[in-house]
Amino acid sequence: MNVPINYRLVGRELEYILGNAGAKAIFVDEKFISLVKDLKVVQESKLKFIVHGQNVPPGMIGFKAFVESGSKKSPGVDVLERDEEMYLYTSGTTGRPKGSVLCHFNTKNVATTIMMSLDYYYNAG
DSSP: OBOOOOTTOOHHHHHHHHHHHTOSEEEEEGGGHHHHTTOHHHHHHTOEEEEESSOOOTTOEEHHHHHHHSOSSOOOOOOOTTSEEEEEEOOOTTSSOOEEEEEHHHHHHHHHHHHHHHHHHHHOO
């Protein structure tokens, strides 16, 4: 499950989201490693770090190496529009951040709306 996280969140918010989402890995740009590597939930859970960038610290894996280590075969799984795709968390301004589930149907509709808007913008005249 994809759980995008705002890099502007503070430690306690990051801790909560990573723990609540049951994160197994963190995909992070090299310039944001310091924001998450020392969090208690990261230390206790032994999360895998996949790092985008040239400077990959020991114990972490570079994004390119991660992609290259994967299978070239299709996973053979049917993905339905109603299948869950990602959790989006609120900022938690009135309490703890809350996760909202989006399915593939939601994402497809957002992409379709953007494409239709761009087509209208560029072809309107």
